[in-house]
Amino acid sequence: MSTIAPAPAASETLTLSGAEVLLRALKDQGVEVIFGYPGGAVLPIYDAIFQQNAIRHILVRHEQAAVHAAEGYARSTGKVGCVLVTSGPGATNAVTGLVDALMDSIPIVCLTGQVPTHLIGNDAFQEADTTGITRPATKHNYLVKRSEDLARVVHEAFYVARSGRPGPVVIDLPKDILINKAPYVAAATAAHRSYRPQTQPDAGQIAKAIALLKSAKRPVIYTGGGVINAGDAASDALRRFARKTGYPVTSTLMGLGAYPANDPLFLGMLGMHGTYEANLVMHGCDVMLNVGARFDDRVTGRLNAFSPGSKKIHIDIDPSSINKNVPVDVPVVADAAAALEALIAAWDADPAQPDRDGLAAWWRQIDTWRGKDSLRFTQTKAKGGVIKPQYAIQRLYEITREMDREVYITTEVGQHQMWAAQFFRFDRPNRWMTSGGLGTMGYGLPAAMGVQIAHPDALVIDIAGEASILMNIQEMSTIAQYRLPVKVFILNNQYMGMVRQWQELLHGGRYSESYSEALPDFVKLADAFQGVGMRAQSVDELDDVIRAMIASPTAVIADIAVDQKENCFPMIPSGAAHNDMILGPEHESRARGISDEGLVLV
Amino acid sequence: MNAMNTTLRTATISVLVENEAGVLARVIGLFSGRGYNIESLTVAPVDDEGHKSRINIVTSGTEMVIQQIKAQLDRLVPVYRVADLTQIGPHVAAEMALVKVISDNADRRSEALRFAGEYGARTVDATETSFVFEMTGSTEKLDAFLDTMRPLGLAEVSRTGVAAMTRGTTII
Ligand SMILES: Cc1ncc(C[n+]2csc(CCOP(=O)(O)OP(=O)(O)O)c2C)c(N)n1
């Protein structure tokens, strides 16, 4: 250390090892739980964990699951999720989770072990270029090379993870840094040197937005995951703004729960498997207010046919989300809660009256679209009748509504995920955990685990497919170890249903490799992991299984045999416009030819 | 903003960054990962303590893409400021090239020397059959100089890429 550097404030601070400094910084950042898996490079941290009680460690069975569990924890609490993995394979196993968190803007700090600094670059045992590998997989990452940087970097990582548009941050920790003594410093109170996201909206832009919104004849409020990330204050402001204006509200997959699904202003989810009314409202609106959504391709369909006649206002905390896919007329860079509050104040202050007649006509139009009942399905109630997957979710929803317990839903990826989004009606934020941007099969079970850790008394259900659930099934062991009463509700159609659906509709019914062959006996599987297995084969068995599952004090796998041929509708095929939607067999279905251009899209 | 605007433009973007490990990899990874062009890129520390570096990037794209590039750069954690010099107003942009010309032909060599003088290039190395010229100026001027040297025995080129700055009192 050079002579001009200030001496450590208290001699006491240099009695701590790097690992102890790390834990102290985590504690100061409010960390209560770490999801992790040990290995050589992180043994000093595990040793420090062993000698304290403030932070609880949850031992997962695969590092990918540690990140998804932390995502579930973060998304259901609004806190930063914390992960600890070893170097090399520990870090590479975590990458899928990191990208998942990046795509869905989930705040995560992931600590990765690294070989000692003097070995970095030598292809040492279990060395991987973790900062190199995770650079495009994270919001930001750090390699701590000097003990004196350790505490500052940890504090900074938490700031970066939760500020602005949240995301995953990796801190790569060489083993010598963990062992050597390191100084502890408290979190800086000064603003970050370079990273200062804008959270307050520009008043001029808000005024422009209000002028457009007041003049609207056919308005829509299109909300996304940003409203959830902005916390309860944002959901609350959204409700007040929508009720004040009487404007219809739709939501992306990630935004479900920000606006109550049973409210008459709510049109349901929009996008590829959104409702008829939500998509036609988006197509036909004259003023669109996007709050915290990002014009994702699952939502817009064919870009040059997306909402062709509308003026667009876009509120986003990330300026790079604005004008990325869809050019907008009024960009507003801000936190969703701050922007919505500003809109409410400006709406009230503005003497102009909204176009009530126009709005009334718009609602009459919307009601005729709603009349189509695009999610309609027919469920036979005959004894032995085949269960429709939609009906299974609907009953799950209705039965959970009968109790007054907090209910959290996670999902895997596929048709079951879309049916869950369509039929499980959320009325509060942070109750719905799903892998939206990355679409990661295997997300739901570990995410449910993380949610259950955060909310021990809540009812936590992973709505799963029989294929997805096998991708992180090892976590049943974690669930057993911590006696987590997580419920796994498998819509077992014996197919990778979403793949099968695309093959049916787009590839001439050639079901290449999409049949779920050689499935395990899920009832026995639950048993093997100290849980309870249940099965419903026909519609008359469904309610009893759901009730028994919910009543069980332990982990449950409920294997629900559902109609193998059922498809998820409505569907806007890739590359089609919103008004070019395929409706289900209950309707005059109209599948317009899918272009070659559409075929290349995923 | 007009989405239909498909005209390509060139932009000279200066980015002030924290001088830390990996920052250049972040910037380059952003361009390759998102499929943006890099026509030229330079980087060097620019403050006394060596805490800040300036990256100058010459890129091209539609207006929407260039706005997107700037927004993507600006959200990188170690980035202080992103300035689109092409948009701020008049600016100077210059690069330096070392140009080696080899020729056995005395006429060609004297032609090379004469053109170098006219372009204002310095001769920094000479042997009986070769020269190394050092030339500073706009990208266009350097290109023109290279075109002139090509028939005269141009053998090797080393260019720095563009350094750029606004004119007048504006700073980024
Ligand atoms: C890790 C991963 N691999 C592949 C896919 C592609 N994919 C999307 S849905 C799906 C099938 C899912 O099947 P299942 O879990 O049974 O759900 P279902 O569609 O039948 O409800 C596949 C393979 C993916 N999303 N994630």
Ligand SMILES: [Mg+2]
């Ligand atoms: Mg399936």
